[in-house]
Amino acid sequence: xxxxxxxxxxxxxxxxxxPEQDPKVRIHNYNEVPFGYSEETAMKEASRCLQCxxxxxxxxxxxxxxxxxxxxxxxxxxxxEAAWKLKEDSALPAVCGRVCPQEDQCEKFCIVGKKDxxxxxxRLERFAADYERNKGEVKIPELAPKNGKKxxxxxxxxxxxxxxxxxxxxxxxxxxxxxxxxxxGVLVYGIPEFRLPKSIVExxxxxxxKLGVKIITNAVIxxxxxxxxxxxxxxxxxxxxxxxxxxxFMGIPGENLSGIYSANEYLTRSNLMKAYLFPxxxxxxxxxxxxxxxxxxxxxxxxVRTALRLxxxxxYIIYRRSEVELPARxxxxxxxxxxxxxxxxxxxxxxxxxxxxxxxxxxxxVQMELGEPDESGRRRPIExxxxxxxIEVDTVVVSVGTNANPIIPMTTPGLETNKWGYIVAKxxxxxxxxxxxxxxxxxxxxxxxxxxxxxxxxxAAAAIHEYLSKK
Amino acid sequence: xxxxxEKVDLSENVVKMVLDAPAIARKRRxxxxxxxxxDEKGERIPLTTVDADPEKGTLTIIFQVVGKTTAKLAAMxxxxxxxxxxxxxxxxxxxxxxxxxxxxxxxVGVGVVYPIAAALKxxxxxxxxxIGARCKDLLILEDETRSISDNLIxxxxxxxxxxxxxxxxxxxxxxxxxxxxxxxxxxxxxPMMKAVAAVTKNYGIKTTVSxxxxxxxxxxxxxxxxxxxxxxxxxxxxxxxxxxxHAVDFDLLASRLRMYMTQEKESMDKxxxxxxxx
Numbered sequence: 001x002x003x004x005x006x007x008x009x010x011x012x013x014x015x016x017x018x019p020e021q022d023p024k025v026r027i028h029n030y031n032e033v034p035f036g037y038s039e040e041t042a043m044k045e046a047s048r049c050l051q052c053x054x055x056x057x058x059x060x061x062x063x064x065x066x067x068x069x070x071x072x073x074x075x076x077x078x079x080x081e082a083a084w085k086l087k088e089d090s091a092l093p094a095v096c097g098r099v100c101p102q103e104d105q106c107e108k109f110c111i112v113g114k115k116d117x118x119x120x121x122x123r124l125e126r127f128a129a130d131y132e133r134n135k136g137e138v139k140i141p142e143l144a145p146k147n148g149k150k151x152x153x154x155x156x157x158x159x160x161x162x163x164x165x166x167x168x169x170x171x172x173x174x175x176x177x178x179x180x181x182x183x184x185g186v187l188v189y190g191i192p193e194f195r196l197p198k199s200i201v202e203x204x205x206x207x208x209x210k211l212g213v214k215i216i217t218n219a220v221i222x223x224x225x226x227x228x229x230x231x232x233x234x235x236x237x238x239x240x241x242x243x244x245x246x247x248x249f250m251g252i253p254g255e256n257l258s259g260i261y262s263a264n265e266y267l268t269r270s271n272l273m274k275a276y277l278f279p280x281x282x283x284x285x286x287x288x289x290x291x292x293x294x295x296x297x298x299x300x301x302x303x304v305r306t307a308l309r310l311x312x313x314x315x316y317i318i319y320r321r322s323e324v325e326l327p328a329r330x331x332x333x334x335x336x337x338x339x340x341x342x343x344x345x346x347x348x349x350x351x352x353x354x355x356x357x358x359x360x361x362x363x364x365x366v367q368m369e370l371g372e373p374d375e376s377g378r379r380r381p382i383e384x385x386x387x388x389x390x391i392e393v394d395t396v397v398v399s400v401g402t403n404a405n406p407i408i409p410m411t412t413p414g415l416e417t418n419k420w421g422y423i424v425a426k427x428x429x430x431x432x433x434x435x436x437x438x439x440x441x442x443x444x445x446x447x448x449x450x451x452x453x454x455x456x457x458x459x460a461a462a463a464i465h466e467y468l469s470k471k
Numbered sequence: 472x473x474x475x476x477e478k479v480d481l482s483e484n485v486v487k488m489v490l491d492a493p494a495i496a497r498k499r500r501x502x503x504x505x506x507x508x509x510d511e512k513g514e515r516i517p518l519t520t521v522d523a524d525p526e527k528g529t530l531t532i533i534f535q536v537v538g539k540t541t542a543k544l545a546a547m548x549x550x551x552x553x554x555x556x557x558x559x560x561x562x563x564x565x566x567x568x569x570x571x572x573x574x575x576x577x578x579v580g581v582g583v584v585y586p587i588a589a590a591l592k593x594x595x596x597x598x599x600x601x602i603g604a605r606c607k608d609l610l611i612l613e614d615e616t617r618s619i620s621d622n623l624i625x626x627x628x629x630x631x632x633x634x635x636x637x638x639x640x641x642x643x644x645x646x647x648x649x650x651x652x653x654x655x656x657x658x659x660x661x662p663m664m665k666a667v668a669a670v671t672k673n674y675g676i677k678t679t680v681s682x683x684x685x686x687x688x689x690x691x692x693x694x695x696x697x698x699x700x701x702x703x704x705x706x707x708x709x710x711x712x713x714x715x716x717h718a719v720d721f722d723l724l725a726s727r728l729r730m731y732m733t734q735e736k737e738s739m740d741k742x743x744x745x746x747x748x749x
Contacts, residue, residue, distance in 0.1 A: 179557070179688070179690050180557075180688060180690075181508055181515070181554070181555040181557065189688075189692075217555070218555050218556060218557035219557075220557060220558070220560065220690055223498065223558070223559055223560060224494055224495065224498060224558070224559070225494075225498075243692075245690075245691065245692045246691050246692065246694075246706075247692070247693065247694040249694070249697075249704060251704075255704070256697055256698075256699060256704060256723055256727065258726055258727055258729070258730040259730070261694075261695075262693060262694040262695075264692050264693045264694065265687055265693035265694055265695045268687050268688060268692070268693050269687060273514070273515070273687070274512070278734065278738070279734070279737055279738050279741050280512065281512045281514075282512055282513050282514035282539060282540060282738060283514045283515070283687075284514075284731045284734035284735070284738070286730070286731075357726065357729070358722075358723070358726030358727070358729075405690065405691050405692065405709075406691065406709060407690060407691060407709060
């Protein structure tokens, strides 16, 4: 068979679906929604890859995973080898295979996708990483000899874990300081179990610990130790990957009524504290009957789908633009719809109404229409006069974004921040206005994705290595 | 893990614990708090720090039994270990420049205002302390507070000890007696702080209160602790816990503190059953 025939044959195979839990069943449990590929399906899907000489998919990946190589290994049935290949570039493949927006990254550039649906790179990544974890054949890569230099990483989220993973392999002594009692950052407090099982995050964190990364939990840098104290303790460089993390409220009347949560709080209670298992676990959460989530991003979808699982009869997304502008991934919106989430689009809250006990009982909303595009390029929503109406609710989750957490800038002299409080990085390396202090992830860019934070972590790790190698 | 070094019952439902926490003890200042979580399934609860000994590496907390977590904590003994302890958190009390202070504590709040009074005394301020409780048996830290105060007034709601009445009434008498006061620090139950702030507002005396809102992460990430101060929303964990008592919306604070009343009762009942089952 010549190459041409081979190509044609491959393109004829359709993209393989991943089996999923039935929506009617899954809204009553917290188990993961998709089941993942079988070995056979994974090999078939991997065989759709054209093994391009100049793989465009790889340039679409923020951490530059060698996609054709790991996909080829899957096609050949070398699943463990595929996982190891992935781990050369990514510290968290089982996570990325689940939560990366592949449709905007690797898969967007897939040549197969020009005529047909692209190769399911994300699903294959997930398959390989899961295979390795389930087999328990986690390989410890060869580590460079210890170079005697110490790096402190602040925050055990995607950016910090990536920096730690890269630098430990290069021979550095790496310690992560995590403010919460569990490492993982947004992967443990933010993303729900049904989208990212916590056992996976634990396994990926354990892997880093096996490589020698030290993790100190309950350590709020800025309070327990300042950045200057870390240097005084002998660290040669510090990476700040503390996340954005401070929830934004809209500043409309009644927003502090009981029953109104930030998405951060709602998800932290449910995910990190396991409040969905209350009273077996001690942390309570309000199990609302009529729950509205304000916002249209991935975090809003996570919140509204959590509300359903907590027993909501009506779960709404209230979003001021139209469906086209929803910032959430199409897959998340699709899952939410399947599960019965009601979308109140072109709708904006203007006031919360409380009952005699100070508990929210309704949201006064206005209808919106779309005007000319604004600076974000999306059409600006404009209020329709006289269109006020009330949605009856007993629980509200505000998911309209986050701001920078102020603790580190507040306690670190000379650390430059911008007008929104985010740390200013001079360039892609993540170097801040302070020597030997690097930053990356949401605390630099504002709320973004897991993989972009990992990409920033990779670049910062390389920059720290370059800086400390010269020193 | 954090070891409990010492446990003392101060009253029927108020407990003092000394914890082995050298890193926190080194950094902690008056007015700051910690978050603790007893075990894997535990809740994160904020508790004010009462004292710290950087040399010995110990941290002292005082808490009142109000729900399952505090009941479970109160049942622990010296030698037991807490799974998680995070801190110090919040901004330390701003006491610089205060020369004449009145420190008002109600109930378990006496434990919170005591270290502030001690810090004020240490910087040379004249300290009048007014401490109160519902009845004599619930009064805590009387001797300790006396030892760092120039004047001490004790009140009980039922008149079983000291002056019969509320701390806010006693404060009013102190103000009316012509005592020179730069600042009042008032910490205790919400109605008490509200009453104190109402008294001092009439006389234009600066008043600082410490708010015990519900918290989860306590690092500014969740917003559970949001309070309205001067019409603006603040996060008690990073902007506070201390605020200008004249600007705080105490009614909102009280209503938000009731948010989990049903669940708290359910949890407590379940805990009591389990305890009896043993």
